[in-house]
Amino acid sequence: MRKLLYVLLFVGTYMVSAQSKTIENMVKFKVKDSGSFLDDANDVDGYYFFYEVDKLKKGMREYAVNILDKNLNDVALKKFIASKKSVLAANAFNNEAILFALFDKKAKTLTLKGFDKKANPKDDIIVTLDKKVVRVLKAGLNLGNLNNLLYPVKNKGFILVLPNFEGKGTGYSLSFYPSNENEKPWTYEFVPREKRGHHQITPVALDDKFVVLTDVRVKGMSAKREFKTVVLNSQTGEKLFEKLYDKNDPKLITNAFISEDGKISVMGQYYKPKAKIAKAQSLGLYTEQFDEKGEVLFSKRISWQEDVSKFLPVKKNNKLKNIGYIFFHDIIKTQSGEYYGIGEQYKKTVSALGVASGILAAAAGGVQTGGYTQLTIKDVYMFKFDKDFNLTDVQVFEKGKSRVQNLVDYGSPQLSAYMIKAIGGFDFVYSQRDVKRDRFYANFIDYERGDKKKKKNKEKKKSRFVFKTIIQDGGELSVDNVELPKQSRYFRVLPAKVGHVLLLEYDRKKKSSSLHMEKLNIN
Numbered sequence: 001m002r003k004l005l006y007v008l009l010f011v012g013t014y015m016v017s018a019q020s021k022t023i024e025n026m027v028k029f030k031v032k033d034s035g036s037f038l039d040d041a042n043d044v045d046g047y048y049f050f051y052e053v054d055k056l057k058k059g060m061r062e063y064a065v066n067i068l069d070k071n072l073n074d075v076a077l078k079k080f081i082a083s084k085k086s087v088l089a090a091n092a093f094n095n096e097a098i099l100f101a102l103f104d105k106k107a108k109t110l111t112l113k114g115f116d117k118k119a120n121p122k123d124d125i126i127v128t129l130d131k132k133v134v135r136v137l138k139a140g141l142n143l144g145n146l147n148n149l150l151y152p153v154k155n156k157g158f159i160l161v162l163p164n165f166e167g168k169g170t171g172y173s174l175s176f177y178p179s180n181e182n183e184k185p186w187t188y189e190f191v192p193r194e195k196r197g198h199h200q201i202t203p204v205a206l207d208d209k210f211v212v213l214t215d216v217r218v219k220g221m222s223a224k225r226e227f228k229t230v231v232l233n234s235q236t237g238e239k240l241f242e243k244l245y246d247k248n249d250p251k252l253i254t255n256a257f258i259s260e261d262g263k264i265s266v267m268g269q270y271y272k273p274k275a276k277i278a279k280a281q282s283l284g285l286y287t288e289q290f291d292e293k294g295e296v297l298f299s300k301r302i303s304w305q306e307d308v309s310k311f312l313p314v315k316k317n318n319k320l321k322n323i324g325y326i327f328f329h330d331i332i333k334t335q336s337g338e339y340y341g342i343g344e345q346y347k348k349t350v351s352a353l354g355v356a357s358g359i360l361a362a363a364a365g366g367v368q369t370g371g372y373t374q375l376t377i378k379d380v381y382m383f384k385f386d387k388d389f390n391l392t393d394v395q396v397f398e399k400g401k402s403r404v405q406n407l408v409d410y411g412s413p414q415l416s417a418y419m420i421k422a423i424g425g426f427d428f429v430y431s432q433r434d435v436k437r438d439r440f441y442a443n444f445i446d447y448e449r450g451d452k453k454k455k456k457n458k459e460k461k462k463s464r465f466v467f468k469t470i471i472q473d474g475g476e477l478s479v480d481n482v483e484l485p486k487q488s489r490y491f492r493v494l495p496a497k498v499g500h501v502l503l504l505e506y507d508r509k510k511k512s513s514s515l516h517m518e519k520l521n522i523n
Contacts, residue, residue, distance in 0.1 A: 019071060019072050019516075019517040020072070020514065020515060020516050020517070021068065021072040021514075021515040022512055022513070022514050022515070023049060023051075023066060023512060023513045023515070024511070024512045025053050025511065025512075026051045026052070026053070026506070026511050026512060026513060027051070027052045027053055027054060027055065027511060028051065028052035029049075029051040029052070029506055029511075029513065030088075031491070031492040031504055031506055032492070033049070033050040033051060033088050033091070034047065034048065034049045034050070034492070034494070034504060034513075035047070035048055035091065035093065035494065036494050036495045036496070036502070037093050037095075037098075037117065038093070038495060043432065043433075043434075043435075043497060043498055044070050044495050044496050044497050044502075045069075045070055045117075046067060046068055046069045046070055046075060046117065047067070047068045047070075047072070047494070047502070047515075048065065048066070048067050048068075048091075048093070048098055049064075049065070049066040049067075049068075049513070050063065050064070050065055050088055050091065050100060051063065051064055051066075052064075053079065055084070056081065059083060059084050059085070060081055060082070060083060060084065061081070061082060061083070061084045061086070062079055062080075062081055063079065063080055063081070063082055063086075064077060064078070064079045065077070065078050065079075065080075065098075065100075065115055065119055066119075067115075067117065067118070067119045068515075070496070070497045071497075071517075072515055072517060075117070075118060075119065076118050076119030076120075077119065078115065078119040078120075078121060080113070080121070082102060082111070083104055083106075083107070085104045085105065085106045085107070086102040086103065086104050086111070087102065087103050087104075087105075087141060088100060088101070088102060088103075089101045089102070089103040089110070089137060089140075089141065089149055090149040090150035091150065092150045092151060092152040092158055093152055094152035094153055094154055094155060094156065094157065094158060094179060095152075095154045095155050096116065096117065096155050096179055096180065097114050097115065097116050097117070097122065097179040098114065098115050098116075098117075099112055099113070099114045099150065099152075099158045099177070099179070100112070100113045100114075101149060101150050101160070103137055103141070105134055105137070105138055108128065108129045108130075108131065108134050109126055109127060109128055109129060110126075110127040110129060110137075110160075111124055111125070111126055111127075112124065112125035112126075112127065112158075112160070112177060114179065122179070125177060127160070127162075127175075129162075130165060132163070132165045133162055133163055133165070136163050137149075148161060148202050148203075148422060149161060149162075151203050151206060153176070153206055153207070153208065153211075153234055154207060154208060155179075155180075155208070156178065156179065156180075156183050156208055156234070156235075157176055157177050157178035157179045157180075157183050157185075158176070158177050158179065159174055159175065159176050159177075159203065159206070159211065160174070160175045160177065161173070161174055161201065161203065162175075164189055164190065164191060166189075166191050167191035167192040167193060167197075168192060168193060168194060168195040168197070169192035169193075169194050169195060169196060169197035169198055169199070170192065170197070170198040170199060171189065171190040171191045171192045171199055172189075172190050172199055172200075172201045173187065173188070173189045173190075174187065174188045174189075174211070174232070174237065175187045176234070176237060183235075186236055186237030187237060188232055188237040188238075188239065190215075192217075194217075196219050197217050197218075197219070198217065198218045198219075199215055199216070199217050199218075200215075200216045200218065201213050201214065201215045201216070201230070202214050202422075204253070204254070204255060204256040204266075205256035205257050205258050205264070206234060206258075207234065207258050208234060208235070209233070209234055209235070209258065209262055209292075210231055210232065210233070210234055210240070210258055210262075210264060210292070211231070211232040211233075211234045212229065212230075212231050212256045212258070212264055212266070213229070213230040213231070213232070214227070214228075214229060214230075214253050214254075214256075215227070215228045215229070215230050215242075224276060224278075225276075225277055225278055226244070226245075226246070227244075227245045227250070227251060227252060227253065227277065228242050228243060228244045228245060229242065229243040229245075229253055229256075229266055230242045231264060231290070231292075231294070240292055240293070240294065241290070241293060241294030242294075243266075243288075243290070243294065247273065247274050248273045248274070249270075249273070250270070250271040250272075250273070250274075250275050250277055250280075251268055251269065251270045251271065251286055252268045252269050252271075252277050252282070252414060252415075252418075253266045253267070253268035254267070254268045254269075254327075254328060254418065255267040255268065255328055255330070255331050257331060257333075262291075262292060263289050263290070263291060263297060264289065264290045264291075264292075265287060265288070265289045265290075266287065266288055266290075267285070267286065267287045267328070267331060267341075268285075268286055269282035269283075269284065269285060269286060269414065270282060270283055270284060270285075270286040270301060271283060277412065277414070277415070278412050278415055279412050280412065281317060281318050281319060281412075282304075282318065282414065283301075283303060283304065283305075283318055284301055284302050284303040284304045284305075284307065284308065284318070285301070285302040285308075286299075286300070286301055286302070287299070287300050287302075287389050288300075298389075300388070300389040300390075302389075302391050304318045304319075304320070305318060307391050308320075308391065308394070310391075311391070311393065311394035312381075312394055323345055324345060324346055324347035324348075324376075324413070325345070325346055325347065325413050325414060325417065326343040326344065326345055326346075326381050327343060327344050327346055327417045327421065327426065328341045328342065328343045328383075329342050329343070329344060329421075329426065329428040329431070330342045330428075330431045330442070332431060332433065332440050332472075334438060334440070334472070334475075335438045336438075336475070337386075337387035338384065338385065338386055338387065338392075338475075339384070339385040339386075339387075339389065340382060340383065340384055340385075340440070340472060341382070341383035341384075341385070342380070342382060342428070342431060342442045342470075343380070343381040343382070343383060344377060344378075344379075344380055344381070344426050344427065344428055344444075345377065345378045345379045345380075345381060346375045346376065346377045346378070346413065346417055346426075347375070347376045347378075347413065348373055348374075348375060348376075348406070348413035348416055349373065349374055349375075349376045349403075350372065350373060350374070372409050373406045373409045373416070374403050374404060374405050374406055375403070375404050375406060375413070375416055375417060375420050375425065376401055376402075376403050377401065377402045377403070377404065377425075377426055377427055378399060378400075378401050378402075379396055379397060379398050379399050380396070380397040380399055380442070380444060380468075380470060381394060381395075381396055381397075382394070382395045382396075382397070382442070382470065382472075382477055395477055397468070397470055397477075397479055399427065399444060399446045399468060400446050400447040400466075401447070402427055402447055404420050404425035404426075406419075406420070407419050407420075407423075427444045427445050427446065428442070428443075428444055429443045429444060429445060429493050429495075430443055430495050431443065432495060432498060434498045434499075437473070438473075438474075439471060439472060439473045440471075440472050441469050441470070441471055441472075441498075442469070442470040442472075443467065443468070443469050443470075443493075443501070444467075444468045444469075444470075445465065445466075445467065445468070445493065446465070446466040446467075446468040446481070447465055447466075466481045466482065467481070467482040467493065467501060468480075468481055468482075469481075469482070469520055480520060482501075482518075482520065491503065491504065491505050491506075492504045496517055499519060499520055500517055500518060500519050500520065501517070501518055501520060502515060502516070502517045502518075503515070503516045503517075503518065
């Protein structure tokens with residue numbers, strides 16, 4: 001299965017209690033230009049759809065924003081006119097408003113077009129872009145990798161992240177745009193002093209108090225990288241503190257969360273001193289907790305050799321035997337104070353498609369544009385921690401293999417996974433908490449391969465797509481598989497109200513989208 005932007009699925013026969021809806025007159029539509037209105041627990045309050053409805057004169061187009069409630073009833077439909085050169089680069093919802101970022105490469109602008117949950121429009125914001133920024137956005141759109149452009153701050157506003165070329169190297173700029181009159185805009189700019197310092201930043205957690213960033217400084221094409229965590233005040237944009245993971249204490253931070261009492265926790269992997277993270281194998285998992293001044297309140301190391309080996313086979317070189325690596329998509333805290341890490345197994349392998357493309361490119365006198373390697377993704381690993389982050393259990397849930405072409409071949413499997421996650425290449429779809437019942441659901445798309453040959457006296461197993469839900473209830477984990485037979489249409493799985501899933505199918509010939517809300521087979 002190859003899953004980057006689209007999931008090719010069609011609803012199966014094992015779901016019940018379906019609700020459905022059809023949206024017509026979609027002249028041009030991409031399934032990624034739709035989404036759910038989510039609260040803190042990822043429960044759903046409604047849905048939005050952005051699409052083109054008509055071609056006008058002089059290079060203009062008519063677009064529509066269609067909003068539905070959580071039961072697929074119409075809430076509002078609003079239309080507006082923009083240039084045909086406009087491309088939806090990003091969108092975000094902050095619980096009170098939705099913001100679309102329309103990129104016009106010819107005009108060198110980003111138009112931030114906002115609507116409330118009733119689709120009432122807000123004033124447009126025009127951001128003029130430097131030509132170097134335009135090149136970066138164009139390259140990102142070609143790779144389908146602009147997921148790190150726009151971020152919501154709940155009930156406050158939105159943060160736009162752009163590269164900054166004013167210094168000797170490449171820095172970054174964060175601009176906060178409020179969605180209500182009680183908040184004030186701000187901008188935080190980082191301008192590097194190093195000539196060859198190229199900084200890549202990703203917000204990994206943010207709320208009405210803090211913005212937590214991972215900052216990776218890359219020196220040219222070398223394997224040398226510098227990692228740090230940066231924390232800003234989300235109300236003013238002021239930098240509160242930063243934590244540098246230098247050569248004596250190298251770490252790769254991939255997750256973060258902010259507790260209700262204002263404590264900041266980060267989680268990732270740690271390495272031996274002077275290790276090059278782009279190439280080295282980590283020693284284990286790491287978590288650290290800070291206060292708003294950056295003082296360390298708590299830290300914990302979970303070694304592959306000493307701790308994880310009690311539950312999984314670990315080789316002498318710290319690699320998981322017959323497993324490869326595990327990428328953690330989410331960390332969920334239960335009401336009892338325990339934590340669950342939702343992980344997915346992966347390996348970096350040679351891509352037959354990449355090799356074949358390279359041979360064809362060489363024969364034609366051209367250059368190979370894609371990678372020769374891929375991530376091979378497989379089973380789900382659920383890590384359970386107590387309130388002090390001691391590892392207490394690991395459970396494995398089998399899942400079929402999927403393969404995703406790497407964007408670049410150099411670097412460690414961990415860095416490849418970091419980039420593939422940014423473009424939605426893993427099989428993980430979303431997690432959802434049922435606060436009333438103290439449950440959570442971890443949801444994946446699973447491609448179960450059939451038997452190549454029919455076994456003696458046994459029926460041949462057919463390949464199939466499956467929507468796999470792992471349910472945590474009362475400290476116990478269980479799994480529910482829902483069959484999704486493969487079809488040749490564009491499809492996407494969206495979060496729905498608790499205990500349900502929404503399946504979106506776009507029919508290019510009919511220029512319409514069909515929505516099917518289905519109840520999962522759980523009590």
